Amino acid sequence: MSLFEKFEKTAALYNGLSEMGKNPFAVVMEEVLGPTRALIKGRETVLAGTHNYLGQTFEPKAIAAAKRALDEEGTGTTGSRFANGTFAGHKSLERALADFLGMKYCVVFSTGFVANLGAIAGLLDPAEDVVLIDADCHACIYDGCQLSGAETIRFRHNDPESLDKRLGRLDPKYKGKLVCIEGMYSMYGDIAPVKEFVEVAHRHGAYLLVDEAHSFGVYGEKGRGVAEAEGVMDKIDFYSGTFSKALAAIGGFVASNHPQAEYLRFSSRPYKFTASPSPATIASAHAALDNIAATPALRAKLWDNANRLHAALTQYGLRLAAPPAPVISVLLPTKEEAFAAWNFLIDQGVYVNMAIPPGTPGKESLLRLAVSSAHTNDDIDRLVAAYGAMAEAFPSARVAYAS
């Protein structure tokens, strides 16, 4: 039985949550009613814990393209990109993504997680390279580092000076140096000072990878991400992203101006040894990309909604993790309180994400609200009302309590 012993503590916590109330980690969307509504436990619920930032899940052009691909190309590729799983659609989506980003090369992977895993492990040699990562980077970046086998050094979150120090004291034995950061960090909704990181990384001869999974389509004049907003798109060495948020499908990609990015197609095991995204997935992601590129109003609406919600939650005195962004997180001191507050919101017909340490950046727990351009005024009104009631019921979620 020793195989299972290590899980007992986590299992007790997980099962305990179910006994205490509804379990945020076991939610089932019984029926999807639209981009921002679903039935949960038989109740119509406003979805504010999805990452449907630009509301593309029910975009008619994306649905039509996916149906067409299903009819014409079948249900799956039944193989990896490296073998039989590259169709014309995969190549044309790579071209479209590169064009959208103003970059020369792009490689599509099967998920966003796999894109980072594949890029990091594919680029690094365990014997001679080193990777430096922001302490708050996503699990897939940590796992990519581990899979690469290269020495991995953390620097303080969003702190270019901390990176500077660590690059400065590196042993000259390392041949290749890679720095990994994210554009917008998904737990707090805070953004990276990408321009400063570019300067520090390049001054030390390091390459910079920016994961814009949550900021692609959302930040910058053309929706290219935080790197665009900071005016350094042309200085990013590797840009990774996902189809599962603003593009509302599943898949991931790595773009670059380095022609050698194409080497990932043979150096990256997570590219070579997993099945490629299905034709329908590729078609809907491509149609959604075309749609968000042609419709800047989607981004404007998202920001209107985000600003409105952030202002309302601030008004209630709730303790928010970051300035207005498409992710708005309320901090709570303990996981028990976060769990109770999450249950309170679900009982009000509002679904958000709950996150607890060590999945959160600090020692606190949080409720994460992800805004969508598809949230209607009625959705926003319901969210505001539910959070207002929560602020009343949970004084520990308010700024006044913490100070």
Place this chain on the structure above:
Amino acid sequence: MADQGIHGEDDLVFRRVCALLDPLNHKGVRLTRDIDLVADLEIDSVSVLDVVMDVEDAYDISIPVNTISETKTLGELVDAIHAIKKSQG
């Protein structure tokens, strides 16, 4: 008798790491070289990494995550810091 390694519990690095761990030691466990950081102190692996970042800044060294994941006890962590101090200092 616990293994004292090459550095005992009166060692300066040991004492400094103890001072950094102190705010996380909610159970008031006596900090010895052979306590298991995660199991005995009941702190998560990310908190250990954060303590290590404080150690890095205190000694102006870099401790790879790979090294930390190979250390289990406080004594092993202290010995790893000594080894890195020697090679990077």
